[in-house]
Amino acid sequence: MPLLEVKDLTIRFGGLVAVDNLSFTMEKGQVVALIGPNGAGKTTVINLLTGFYTPNEGEVRLNGENLVGMSTDQVVEKGLSRTFQNIRLFSNMSVEDNILIGMQHRIEYGAFLSLFPNSKKNHWEKEAKAETLEILKKVGLEDSLSEKSTSLPYGKQRKLEIGRALAAHPKILLLDEPAAGMNPAEKQELSTFIRSLLNEVDGILLIEHDMKVVMSISDKIVVLNHGAKICEGTPAEVQNNPEVIEAYLGKKGGHHDVARG
């Protein structure tokens, strides 16, 4: 059984089919990249997987269990956790608090118990702080514990966001354009970092525009254009696929399709 199975996923906004009959699978231990020209529907797919949108048709199965129809917090509980294309950290909060927020749904004591000192709460909060430190070590931010999140340099903010997603104990991490806005050196480092995250999670779904990053870390690439899958395979297979080249560069032979990307 695949770790993640997306089957015939379709969503329409009015007359527009944003995601059209999309199917792909992810095995345990894989980095799967979802690529495609701007407007191909990549972020929509993430929003479908995380329950933010409900698809008109299709299934999203995590270890065999269908997640369609679940709310965003239920999906996180099942094990899908995400980062954002444009960083969405809690800007007025410390680095530590941002990670703690990522653990919000795992908290084992209720709102009522939170108001008094009690063993359950004390125990949990202690563990949470310890785990926060651990996560921050993994993403290399342990020295910035009490810094304000927005005072961090850009690359570190991305890592904090990934740390926040890890705090939810996901099975699958969904990274929406993690390399956006990074310089080549940062991208190089990020690639190694993402690959290393497979020690923490069972699988990673990556949306990325930077082909160098995608090609270097993906086990499998799914190419979308106009919401539909046009190709799927290893980096080498995808790179040589004529349909992919067309989607990115336009049709050979002087058609005006170039502008469609």
Place this chain on the structure above:
Amino acid sequence: MSKFLQILVNGISLGSIYALTAIGYSLIYSILQLINMSNAAVFLTSAVIFYALYSSITAGSVALTFILTLIAAGALGYVIEFIAIRPIREKGDSNTYALISSIGVKTILEQLCQGTFGSEIKPFPTLLAGKYINLAGARTSAIQIIIIVVTLVILLGMTWFTQHNRVGRGLRALSQNLNACHLMGMPVNTLIGLSFTVGSMLAAVSGVAYCMYLSSISISVGSAIGNKAFAATVLGGIGELKGAVIGGYILAIAENFVSGYWSMSASNFISFAILILVLIIKPTGIFGKKEQKKV
């Protein structure tokens, strides 16, 4: 000098009452950008619940009555959000609809209170009635001191709550980026419901305290204080909790000075004169930050 002090003490105790209710407005605004008009009615309803419980089931025990009232107010807040705000929010409709819905809730609660309680003024239980302390010439009643002390404790508690409590931490996250919280899969609905619970409990403390201060209750207390607490929120900067508190104190002290040195009736419009001035000169209030609309 003693007159000055007297006015100041009166201002601070009234300011405490404004501040507690104002926090409720500010908290919910900071998360939903919604002016929750039902807050003023919760202020009244809580006082009525206290009165009803005290004159029947829990007669004699102020502490027990108070605890039961707090629980009832907290539940009421959650229910208000659940019934009147959440469906509108989930449909993605404009906040204007939610505002109107909250005005509807306010009206319903006020009418319920009027129907069950009646429209006459009734005596309200107070604490240590007739006990006064002389603070450098300012005659301070015991209940005034209790109100000021309780408010300070609650404000400290709120600081702890927002900084170190899991719910408070969540509410802070919500107020900074509601959409991200939603996309991240935080239990947004429950947290928003709890923000109404917190706001309502503060309004309940405020409502009971105010009636104890007056030693009487009538159904007009809600709108009288509720509207002024709202003015205080705007003065301090809506959406900022410390703004609500400072705004509450400034407004109440200003009112007391106007009524002490000028006239009683002028004090009743001074809040709203200040409100209008703030809106003209610095619409974001004392602590409010200018919001940058992202396009």
